[in-house]
Amino acid sequence: MRQRLSSEPDRYRGRRRVPTPPRSRYAVVVTTAFVGAGVVALGAQAMPDAKTVSPSALAADLQNASATSQDVADRAADADRASRDTDRGALESTLANTEDTWFLPLRGYTFTAPYGLRWGKFHAGVDLAATEGTPYRAIHDGTVEKAGWYGGYGNCVIIRHTDGTESIYGHSSRLLVKEGQQVKAGDTIGLVGSTGHSYGSHLHLEIHVKGEPTDPIPWLRNKGVDIQMETQPIAADAAAS
Template identity: 45%
Template sequence: MNARSAPAQLRARAFAQRANYRGRRRQPAPRHRFLALLTTAVVSSAVVALSTAAALPEPHTDDLTIESAGNYDDVTTHSSDRASRSTSSRAGQPAPDVWILPMHKYTLTSMFGQRWGQLHPGVDLGAAEGTPFTAVAAGTVVLCRWNAGYGNNVMIDHGGGVVTVYGHASKLLCHEGQQVRAGDRVALVGNTGHSFGSHLHFEVRQDGKPIEPLAFMLRHGVDIQHHSETAYS
């Protein structure tokens, strides 16, 4: 090697070393490092998602029901079998736990109270013979037969000591032990038993004793005097 070529060779060697160094800096990260970073990111996202879900409240799944429009202090309006009833109404039928009129075309002809020296324990609703009438609320038919002065008689137990009574029917359409809903037909208006014209005798009993039915029904959303009910308002 002569003196003139030595510096040139040194400069070429230095240039090659700098290029090699810059090339190493530009080399991509090894594949296993990339996969490790990707796995860490995925795991971190999953942890955040789980933490967020755990902090959310549980969905509200309480059954939606229609409550009575009122309550007497001495009357329990919710029967013990309420939880077993369906909360959805059938087409054209009110939902459970509402009270309705026994029929819609009638004339209020006699009130609750003393009559001819003795208690008249219900109200009389005059209507044409054969007019169908219905259960005013959901319950169990506990009597459906001839019953002395009541003639063809239906009684429905609604729970909580409350029983409704329907007298003087011309024909019975239900049977004892049957589960009925508000609006189910139970009999036809008639003039049987101790009756002086075609009508429905309607009573409400609390713990076996007749109570004034107009006020009771009004507190449950039904105005017998004005032929109205909140279930269809």
């Protein structure tokens, strides 16, 4: 071997030689690589290839998923119906337990005349102005005692209620009940008009207690009905809706 002269440049100065790994370490690296490749191959075999999926199996899966979705929708619909039935049953039960509920005779009227003296004469009821043909209702359960022409009242309905009081509805353009008919609170019994001794289209309402007329305003207010404020019990509003 030729001896390197001191004047020759050192070609390896500043460089590092990569040491050759021992044979044992080399064996470990190669073995690990083979094992990893085997795992990847096994994993690839475990995953289904899209080309190998059975169309019938896919259709069955889709059908099962659709059936499950429909089942969930049906259960939700059944629960909704059950909830509505429960609410309706609760409302019917509430109304059944409020047999003493009283109603306004109509809606959308203008209070025009009170009970008492008017133009030098005694006015035995209250007047509620409304458009001719507006339906009016029974203020409480009872039996129709009169349904026809009744002097100055014109076409008139008289109802005897379960507590013995009477309500009189005058000046109707049309009557929708007959004598002897049973009516419930809120039933439509006639249409507003201006028959008899009337100054315009309106409903004349009287309340008689033990055969004597009484002011309908305070009497009905004690029943939860305010004619001047046009309000009535919540149960009456629910039944009328």
